[in-house]
Amino acid sequence: MTGSRRGGRPLVWAAAVLAGCGGVAAAVLVTGAGPEPEAPRPAPPGPARATVERTTLTERKTVRGTLGYAGRAEVTAAAPGRLTWRPRAGRVVRQGQRLYQVDGRDVLLLYGEQPAYRRLKAGDEGRDVRQFEKALAALGYTGFTVDDDYTAATAAAVRRWQEDRGLKETGEVDPATVWYAPGPVRVDARKAALGQTLAPGAPVLTLTSPRRVVTVPISIGDHRLVRVGGAVTVTLPGGKTVRGTVASIGSEVKKREGTGACPRTPSTSPWTSRPPAPRCGSTARRWRSRWSAPAGGTCWWCRCRRSSRCPAAATGSPCSVPAARRATSR
Known part of the structure; x- marks a missing residue:
């Protein structure tokens, strides 16, 4: 009994194992004829990724402008006399050079902001003295200190300058013989005829700066596109392109016809x-x-x-x- 029990258990266990195996085999065979099992769901997609590139957005606009020269000033006669020489239009005059001639006497261009208004001589003081001494030193005449005092040393340098220019050596500076400008000037137009008798204040020449500029009208809506110092590209009449910067922005507003x-x-x-x-x-x-x-x-x-x-x-x-x-x- 005991032995049969012990011998029966393996049989039972074997049957159980075979049944299990048969069940597995049946399951495998039935699988081919029955409905297909659900396919495994794909993994959810990960977060989208993109490379971020930092750039500068720009807006460009092409407008037509007028090519010309910067600045405009009128030269007037400081003393009466007959105009005996004048430069041609378009000529550039620099410091120390002749601007025009009256009664055979040269009127020279010097660099400065303040116009000549009095005769300078030893003992004079002021900003106009410093301006003249600075211009004289720039021409190569030294031996004095550039300051507000017109000394004997300044007068000596002036006499050397007058000798080199073929002027009367007085050591004094006649305001009618010099004309001040901030820098080189370009003769834009002649305002007096050769041989014309000039009265004080009579127009002689119209001057501009030799610097080229382009004047461009812009609408109020385009005002945001320009700023002083901003870079621009200019196409010249011949097709050549040059780079430039915005020098100034005017405030004049012109109305259109009918508005x-x-x-x-x-x-x-x-x-x-x-x-x-x-x-x-x-x-x-x-x-x-x-x-x-x-x-x-x-x-x-x-x-x-x-x-x-x-x-x-x-x-x-x-x-x-x-x-x-x-x-x-x-």
């Missing part, structure tokens, strides 16, 4: 129907009078949106309709 200031008053006719609304400029809007004209007509005119951009006189006034005939309804 002038708002009318001060509307028509004074007592309309019998609504009149046509006026065309207001960009700085104004149409505004209807609180008074109504007879027969339901309405008075219109332009009213400034901002008083700083439109003349105060453009605010208009009610229609010229007899007060007794005005209505109070809007």
